Amino acid sequence: xxxxxxxxIRVADFTWVWAGPFCTLQLAHLGAEVIRIxxxxxxxxxxxxxxxxxxxxxxxxxxxxxxxxxxxxxLSLNLKTPEALDLAKQLVTKSDIxxxxxxxxxxxxxxxxxxxxxxxxxxxxxxxxxxxxxxxxEREHISYGPAQVPMSGLSSLxxxxxxxxxxxxxxxxxxxxxxHGAFAVLCALMYRARTGxxxxxxxSQWETSTALVAEGLLDYSMNGTQPxxxxxxxxxxxxxxxFRSSGQDRWISLAVRDDEEWQxxxxxxxxxxxxxxxxxxxxxxxxxxxxxxxxxxxxxTQARTxxxxxxxxxxxxxxxxxxxxxxxxxxxxHLNSRxxxxxxxxxxVGVRQHIGVPWKLSKTPLxxxxxxxxxxxxxxxxxxxxxxxxxxxxxxxxRQVLT
Amino acid sequence: xxxxxxxxxxxxxxxxxxxxxxxxxxxADMGADVIKxxxxxxxxxxxxxxxxxxxxxxxEKSGLFLYLNTNKQGVTLDLRQAAGREIFHRLLQDAxxxxxxxxxxxxxxxxxxxxxxxxxxxxxxxxSIAPFGLRGPRxxxxxxxxxxxxxxxxxxxxxxxxGTDDMPPLKPFGQQAGYQAGVNASIATLGALFAxxxxxxxxxxxxSTQECLMSILEFTFELYPYMSIFASRLGQKPIQPLDxxxxxxxxxxxxxxxxxxxxxxxxxxxxPEWAGEAIFADRVNRGANWDALKPLLQDWVQDQSVKELYDxxxxxxxxxxxxxxxxxxxxxxxxxxxxxxxTIAHPIAGSLQYPGELYKFSETPxxxxxxxxxxxxxxxxxxGRIGLSSTEIDxxxxxxxx
Numbered sequence: 195x196x197x198x199x200x201x202x203i204r205v206a207d208f209t210w211v212w213a214g215p216f217c218t219l220q221l222a223h224l225g226a227e228v229i230r231i232x233x234x235x236x237x238x239x240x241x242x243x244x245x246x247x248x249x250x251x252x253x254x255x256x257x258x259x260x261x262x263x264x265x266x267x268x269l270s271l272n273l274k275t276p277e278a279l280d281l282a283k284q285l286v287t288k289s290d291i292x293x294x295x296x297x298x299x300x301x302x303x304x305x306x307x308x309x310x311x312x313x314x315x316x317x318x319x320x321x322x323x324x325x326x327x328x329x330x331x332e333r334e335h336i337s338y339g340p341a342q343v344p345m346s347g348l349s350s351l352x353x354x355x356x357x358x359x360x361x362x363x364x365x366x367x368x369x370x371x372x373x374h375g376a377f378a379v380l381c382a383l384m385y386r387a388r389t390g391x392x393x394x395x396x397x398s399q400w401e402t403s404t405a406l407v408a409e410g411l412l413d414y415s416m417n418g419t420q421p422x423x424x425x426x427x428x429x430x431x432x433x434x435x436x437f438r439s440s441g442q443d444r445w446i447s448l449a450v451r452d453d454e455e456w457q458x459x460x461x462x463x464x465x466x467x468x469x470x471x472x473x474x475x476x477x478x479x480x481x482x483x484x485x486x487x488x489x490x491x492x493x494x495t496q497a498r499t500x501x502x503x504x505x506x507x508x509x510x511x512x513x514x515x516x517x518x519x520x521x522x523x524x525x526x527x528h529l530n531s532r533x534x535x536x537x538x539x540x541x542x543v544g545v546r547q548h549i550g551v552p553w554k555l556s557k558t559p560l561x562x563x564x565x566x567x568x569x570x571x572x573x574x575x576x577x578x579x580x581x582x583x584x585x586x587x588x589x590x591x592x593r594q595v596l597t
Numbered sequence: 598x599x600x601x602x603x604x605x606x607x608x609x610x611x612x613x614x615x616x617x618x619x620x621x622x623x624x625a626d627m628g629a630d631v632i633k634x635x636x637x638x639x640x641x642x643x644x645x646x647x648x649x650x651x652x653x654x655x656x657e658k659s660g661l662f663l664y665l666n667t668n669k670q671g672v673t674l675d676l677r678q679a680a681g682r683e684i685f686h687r688l689l690q691d692a693x694x695x696x697x698x699x700x701x702x703x704x705x706x707x708x709x710x711x712x713x714x715x716x717x718x719x720x721x722x723x724x725s726i727a728p729f730g731l732r733g734p735r736x737x738x739x740x741x742x743x744x745x746x747x748x749x750x751x752x753x754x755x756x757x758x759x760g761t762d763d764m765p766p767l768k769p770f771g772q773q774a775g776y777q778a779g780v781n782a783s784i785a786t787l788g789a790l791f792a793x794x795x796x797x798x799x800x801x802x803x804x805s806t807q808e809c810l811m812s813i814l815e816f817t818f819e820l821y822p823y824m825s826i827f828a829s830r831l832g833q834k835p836i837q838p839l840d841x842x843x844x845x846x847x848x849x850x851x852x853x854x855x856x857x858x859x860x861x862x863x864x865x866x867x868x869p870e871w872a873g874e875a876i877f878a879d880r881v882n883r884g885a886n887w888d889a890l891k892p893l894l895q896d897w898v899q900d901q902s903v904k905e906l907y908d909x910x911x912x913x914x915x916x917x918x919x920x921x922x923x924x925x926x927x928x929x930x931x932x933x934x935x936x937x938x939x940t941i942a943h944p945i946a947g948s949l950q951y952p953g954e955l956y957k958f959s960e961t962p963x964x965x966x967x968x969x970x971x972x973x974x975x976x977x978x979x980x981g982r983i984g985l986s987s988t989e990i991d992x993x994x995x996x997x998x999x
Contacts, residue, residue, distance in 0.1 A: 199792035245823035257819025341918035351770035363754030369813035380787035393960035412660025413648035414923035447747035515748035520821035547822035552808035
């Protein structure tokens, strides 16, 4: 088998919830050995919430945890004991990367700050993915992914016209922090490969989400004004939106990109007379008469299913897509024809459909192993990486170090 | 001078709008040399989207383009002409990676698929970002940011709300599908470049934007394979409070994920009497009775100022957040102290503030070396470097190749 891109790179992973684990998931997908440091006395929140098969909770049964910790290992360590802290430090000396996403200052107080760890491993790369970052007056503030959406400015620009600010449907701050964090670690690895030097990376989830509001920020920077919320509309395309389809709570999204596409759209609607209608013939006219335009579009879309509308629009080369829910995605023929979904046997939830790696590398296919049960790899780490014997391990276990 | 993290990495980027441009921007800002290829005359579509000063369109003043293309060099090249493709091949000969988001049918029809380009440079990492990937029944479908966000499963989770079921599912501001595909592409590309340090082999990376979006569905995708149910925008209240409330001078987002956070928030509110009612006893009850609870909270919050409430609540470890406007972000003392915004001077658009340093590297800081390129700004320099004389460059320009 071909060598994986990050084969031989080890991550001592102190992260939890979503942002941090999503960062290390990317590294694990690329072949790094990611060792989660966990404790049964305070398990990750994602181990404690649904979905659970048959509605039955269990520390190893959550689909949330099992999705975002694929390809990783789990070491159970109760860091409240001095012996466990010492074991964590030993693991750091054998690791290339340390990752954490506590609030600012927590790792330092545990004695695991970068200043300490780099003494143990001079070429260490360490990344902190906190809500607010490791510097600045609010560095010790507490933050959750859902709150990053409003903080980033995205909510003040998202929403229907004349409605309150709105969310985006997911805790968007978390994956943004995680993905940008994975990119940052890879940059540091490239630099280390060239120079032998490690470094510390301070990432703020707030900032990595704010970066994706750039058009609004540049507008303000240029014009000093806050862009208005405007639903699903687009300044440069019309019609552009999500329209009701036949069926309960079913919708189709579509976009007409230019005047020529509008002509084709009229043919799809079966309304050739609209092609010459001065209310709609140019983008400016369509934007001016957008309410009337959308009424016409809705008349057509609500008479068919999203799939039917999609097929007709795509046949005419017009961008469209049904608004898909989890069931639509899980059962979609296109997605199921691709190597995206993975079906692994997991000891407590059996075979479940998970989303695997959203990128395909032609020469290094990326295998996916199921997420670890809590403490699953404790013996492996102590024995094979840290060199402990069975008696030592039993002693540590007896002294509640490995819980 | 400090060495940059990606110093010496050479990237060629071609595409439109956000995805490929954002992937290459992330790399350029960390020190990679990026050559951005644009269509002669028209240039990247992002140049035609704005925002613009005074909202007057100008291809050198689009805020979207200016943001996405910092630290890059720009050339024009018509890949539809054979002479253009020949020059493209020469650019790729000493490149480490090609990142593009041209539609799959378009790229193949130009003979610019990986099988062809690998022959030009076997060490090349080629990253193709496509709406639905490069294989499967929907491969050739047309898409925009809006339709991809819907196909990725996120639109279905947002908008409307109790009593407003007639409102359609809602997209977020901006071109978020493009950004997500872009950051995924940057990770996969660097992964392949890191692998190449030991294998010395290039490879082809396929990125499906739809799949990148699915991979950030939080736990809502697994609800289906684990419990045969699916989430929608109409049932978003399992744990509360997690909602927007209006203060006297703006909006806040109240977020009490854990029980102690709720208790602390009650103390911030001076323990109102209604808080003792059983229907608000725990987060499940607060969620189920959110319609009754929200007006009570809103009533109290409306007399507060955003800043004071934020400070008071954060002092009690309640993860409340302001709903930042653009002006709030530029004025924010924390972001200022961290130096998040960068002021970048551009010869035509002038000096503007941009979102800047995304992460603080202790050894190889994020840097701005130059603003986004003007259309064709580096033609003479780049084409000269691959051996074209100024006469050849002039002649190619006249033929519309450059």
